[in-house]
Amino acid sequence: MSYQHKDIEQKWQDFWAKNATFKTGEDTSKPKFYALDMFPFPSGQGLHVGHPEGYTATDIVSRMKRSQGFNVLHPMGFDAFGLPTEQYAMKTGRFPADITKENVANFRKQMQTLGLSYDWDREVNTTDPKYYKWTQWIFEQLYKKGLAYEDKIMVNWAPDLMGGTVVANEEVIDGKTERGGFPVYRVPMRQWVLKITAYADRLIDDLEGLDWPESIKEQQRNWIGRSIGASVFFDVENAQDKIEVFTTRPDTLFGASYVVLSPEHALVDQIATDDNKDAIEAYRKEIASKSDLERTDLNKDKSGIFTGAYAINPVNGEKLPIWIADYVLASYGTGAIMAVPAHDTRDFEFAEKFDLTIKPVIEGGTNEEAYTGDGTHINSGFLDGMDKATAIATMIDWLEEHDRGHKQVNFRLRDWIFSRQRYWGEPIPVIHWEDGESTLVPEDQLPLELPYMEDIKPSGNGESPLANATEWLAVEDENGRKGLRETNTMPQWAGSSWYFLRYIDPTNDDAIAAPEKLNYWGNVDLYIGGQEHAVLHLLYARFWHKFLYDLGVVPTSEPFQKLVNQGMILGENHEKMSKSKGNVVNPDDIVNEYGADTLRMYEMFMGPLEQSIAWSEDGLSGSRRWLDRVWRMIVDEDGHLNANITTENDGTLTKSYHQTVKKVTNDFEGLRFNTAISQLMVFVNDAYKAEKLPLEYIKGFVQLLAPVAPHMGEELWQILGGTDTIAFVAWPTYDESQLVENEVEVVLQVNGKVRSKITVAADIAGDELEKLALADEAIQKQVADLTVRKVINIKGKLINIVAN
RNA sequence: GCCGUUGUGGCGGAAUUGGCAGACGCGCUGGACUCAAAAUCCAGUUCCUUCACGGGAGUGUGGGUUCGACCCCCACCGACGGCACCA
Numbered sequence: 001m002s003y004q005h006k007d008i009e010q011k012w013q014d015f016w017a018k019n020a021t022f023k024t025g026e027d028t029s030k031p032k033f034y035a036l037d038m039f040p041f042p043s044g045q046g047l048h049v050g051h052p053e054g055y056t057a058t059d060i061v062s063r064m065k066r067s068q069g070f071n072v073l074h075p076m077g078f079d080a081f082g083l084p085t086e087q088y089a090m091k092t093g094r095f096p097a098d099i100t101k102e103n104v105a106n107f108r109k110q111m112q113t114l115g116l117s118y119d120w121d122r123e124v125n126t127t128d129p130k131y132y133k134w135t136q137w138i139f140e141q142l143y144k145k146g147l148a149y150e151d152k153i154m155v156n157w158a159p160d161l162m163g164g165t166v167v168a169n170e171e172v173i174d175g176k177t178e179r180g181g182f183p184v185y186r187v188p189m190r191q192w193v194l195k196i197t198a199y200a201d202r203l204i205d206d207l208e209g210l211d212w213p214e215s216i217k218e219q220q221r222n223w224i225g226r227s228i229g230a231s232v233f234f235d236v237e238n239a240q241d242k243i244e245v246f247t248t249r250p251d252t253l254f255g256a257s258y259v260v261l262s263p264e265h266a267l268v269d270q271i272a273t274d275d276n277k278d279a280i281e282a283y284r285k286e287i288a289s290k291s292d293l294e295r296t297d298l299n300k301d302k303s304g305i306f307t308g309a310y311a312i313n314p315v316n317g318e319k320l321p322i323w324i325a326d327y328v329l330a331s332y333g334t335g336a337i338m339a340v341p342a343h344d345t346r347d348f349e350f351a352e353k354f355d356l357t358i359k360p361v362i363e364g365g366t367n368e369e370a371y372t373g374d375g376t377h378i379n380s381g382f383l384d385g386m387d388k389a390t391a392i393a394t395m396i397d398w399l400e401e402h403d404r405g406h407k408q409v410n411f412r413l414r415d416w417i418f419s420r421q422r423y424w425g426e427p428i429p430v431i432h433w434e435d436g437e438s439t440l441v442p443e444d445q446l447p448l449e450l451p452y453m454e455d456i457k458p459s460g461n462g463e464s465p466l467a468n469a470t471e472w473l474a475v476e477d478e479n480g481r482k483g484l485r486e487t488n489t490m491p492q493w494a495g496s497s498w499y500f501l502r503y504i505d506p507t508n509d510d511a512i513a514a515p516e517k518l519n520y521w522g523n524v525d526l527y528i529g530g531q532e533h534a535v536l537h538l539l540y541a542r543f544w545h546k547f548l549y550d551l552g553v554v555p556t557s558e559p560f561q562k563l564v565n566q567g568m569i570l571g572e573n574h575e576k577m578s579k580s581k582g583n584v585v586n587p588d589d590i591v592n593e594y595g596a597d598t599l600r601m602y603e604m605f606m607g608p609l610e611q612s613i614a615w616s617e618d619g620l621s622g623s624r625r626w627l628d629r630v631w632r633m634i635v636d637e638d639g640h641l642n643a644n645i646t647t648e649n650d651g652t653l654t655k656s657y658h659q660t661v662k663k664v665t666n667d668f669e670g671l672r673f674n675t676a677i678s679q680l681m682v683f684v685n686d687a688y689k690a691e692k693l694p695l696e697y698i699k700g701f702v703q704l705l706a707p708v709a710p711h712m713g714e715e716l717w718q719i720l721g722g723t724d725t726i727a728f729v730a731w732p733t734y735d736e737s738q739l740v741e742n743e744v745e746v747v748l749q750v751n752g753k754v755r756s757k758i759t760v761a762a763d764i765a766g767d768e769l770e771k772l773a774l775a776d777e778a779i780q781k782q783v784a785d786l787t788v789r790k791v792i793n794i795k796g797k798l799i800n801i802v803a804n
Numbered sequence: 805g806c807c808g809u810u811g812u813g814g815c816g817g818a819a820u821u822g823g824c825a826g827a828c829g830c831g832c833u834g835g836a837c838u839c840a841a842a843a844u845c846c847a848g849u850u851c852c853u854u855c856a857c858g859g860g861a862g863u864g865u866g867g868g869u870u871c872g873a874c875c876c877c878c879a880c881c882g883a884c885g886g887c888a889c890c891a
Binding site for chain 2 (some may be wrong): 172249289307326332606607608613614622625626680682747749753791800
């Protein structure tokens with residue numbers, strides 16, 4: 001009887017569900033392992049063929065760890081708030097919660113057909129009030145610590161997205177919204193903001209100890225963008241004002257030839273001379289109408305205007321003209337710079353265009369371009385003769401001594417804009433009272449539930465649709481004081497910033513999770529997901545986790561010890577899968593036609609987990625053929641155990657078996673699933689050549705296969721005589737002594753080229769081996785006319801004869 | 805422009821610490837089985853040259869270190885990803 005994937009997969013999925021096979025063990029005397037997948041947004045499209053790749057990887061490790069005696073926490077949930085559902089709801093006139101429910105049910109069903117060993121009793125859903133009660137609770141703790149505040153700030157306003165909404169910096173790509181590609185403008189607006197910058201140093205420094213891909217760490221470092229330099233204070237001529245600038249090159253202060261303020265800088269109006277004010281106003285108007293895209297990418301040409309005022313260089317008293325220019329950003333540093341055109345590319349361009357002084361203070365440059373490298377300082381008073389590092393340190397000392405500046409660290413990272421003008425998100429639990437006070441919704445009244453609304457169209461004035469929920473909106477306290485609820489909701493990143501903690505104790509109504517459970521499960525041992533979350537989700541989750549650590553809620557300062565990014569699965573034409581290209585593969589179709597085991601096996605075998613690889617229908621069917629081959633190796637035509645599987649062991653498979661156990665175990669541990677599977681194939685090839693198959697080896701082999709192909713694994717285990725699930729059968733072990741050979745093949749080289757091979761006893765003496773090598777016929781031929789200069793002997797492997 | 809990742813047969817990929825390049829799979833070729841085909845099983849398959857034995861070349865390119873380099877060093881080229889007027 002051939003392998004019938006539909007019957008067998010259904011049979012074991014039912015068995016696992018009925019017996020709660022994958023319920024998380026809680027016997028704390030056992031070691032733990034927490035294997036986590038990035039939970040998906042349950043879109044209407046259903047599962048993509050890329051999802052099962054990461055899911056299968058954590059599933060294989062989870063299954064192996066269970067067999068190795070670990071308590072395994074391997075949960076799944078849904079990141080279900082978000083814009084696509086809200087847009088779809090408006091289009092169809094339906095309610096977002098209903099759509100979400102359907103999509104989640106579909107996703108769950110699809111995941112179950114893949115045979116993933118999740119503990120479904122621990123499923124979390126960010127839109128469940130019992131869940132977002134704790135998202136709101138965390139927000140309230142942030143508020144109490146002064147880390148959540150309201151501010152009128154320049155935000156990324158996308159008037160064409162959802163009837164007008166604000167997006168985070170991270171959601172702006174090339175001056176357009178990440179979703180939909182709408183233009184983004186910078187306008188001031190009242191927003192909730194989380195002070196992630198308070199954690200900037202720790203977010204950079206703690207990357208050090210994490211087992212994460214270097215590229216992700218680097219992206220986070222770039223995103224946080226720490227730069228170390230100095231603040232320098234410039235007096236303004238004939239005025240009380242001081243201009244504070246930030247520079248990473250205080251050593252070039254003697255070369256400063258002008259000062260630039262960003263057009264939005266607060267001092268501009270005070271210092272500008274009357275005859276320049278009209279021109280300044282015109283310039284500002286011109287800039288305000290530009291989107292970010294036009295201000296940066298589209299316009300590399302420098303623009304600016306003179307204010308009429310002068311600053312005094314603190315180190316030499318020189319008079320420097322003060323300009324405004326949009327190449328200086330209000331949002332970075334102090335929004336003001338000292339310009340050193342001789343040693344800064346941007347200042348150089350500006351100075352060339354407006355004919356400003358260019359004064360070199362470091363040797364080594366030309367007149368053609370700014371010289372930004374190291375060199376000996378000149379024209380720099382007490383810095384003359386020093387190199388860059390020494391000059392920087394010396395100048396900072398001088399500034400501090402004379403009270404003209406100090407060492408300063410700046411970050412590119414901005415505080416996290418935490419409000420969205422949308423309906424489908426967690427309500428921010430704040431009430432604005434008529435007397436001007438704002439208070440939190442008391443903790444014992446959480447969750448503050450999202451009200452049901454017939455119509456969730458945007459209010460049109462930039463406020464969230466919740467502004468129209470009149471009944472929900474109005475509150476009155478015990479003294480009759482009237483107030484209005486905050487109408488902004490949280491961004492999608494809120495719920496995903498802590499969900500991994502909730503799996504630990506998903507139904508706890510009194511806390512995020514019980515402290516003893518948090519202590520037991522600690523941080524996530526293995527976290528697998530897509531690279532697209534490199535800075536967004538992973539940075540926010542680290543920030544919240546560190547905050548919770550400071551509060552004493554969690555025992556670790558980092559949430560994810562080991563992180564792996566699975567690569568993308570591309571279409572058969574090596575392009576990203578997309579409907580418009582018509583190269584999308586639907587996992588449901590594959591499961592139907594080939595079975596979930598084949599899909600799992602193929603996705604693991606196609607290449608390294610981290611690498612992006614093109615889909616191949618041929619490769620897929622090859623995987624199915626191999627599983628059939630395995631089946632035929634063990635099961636005869638009548639569905640019974642093959643007659644050549646016996647308890648006798650003639651030893652022919654011993655070495656191959658022990659090698660296979662060793663390699664597969666190590667490779668699963670190291671997430672090298674493709675090479676683990678190739679070793680399973682090697683064993684099967686060997687087994688087909690053997691006359692008798694020792695039962696013990698076949699059982700071990702099935703155990704090694706089961707994490708990859710769990711349904712087939714269970715079925716074969718049963719045919720081999722197993723009476724219960726294979727999930728907890730102790731993992732096979734190997735015997736190192738079975739791997740050593742008493743005869744080895746030694747490669748013979750002449751001048752580094754392989755000329756012959758001989759088989760010798762493994763413990764042969766070195767000089768005897770060399771004698772044998774030189775006596776070899778092929779070697780004799782090669783060295784006949786040469787003088788042997790040297791013989792290199794790598795024990796048990798290789799002899800290299802150097803001759804000329 | 806800067807940073808990171810990466811480059812190996814017709815294709816996906818493998819190669820522990822610097823020691824037989826191409827494991828395993830796909831594809832292709834041949835054989836067995838079959839009336840025949842499919843499926844299956846077995847064998848072969850880097851390129852050039854040779855009837856063959858054999859010889860030569862070969863891991864993006866050019867150089868270097870070494871008895872020996874896919875692996876280490878220098879320079880360059882291509883692909884992918886990120887950042888980008890961040891002072």
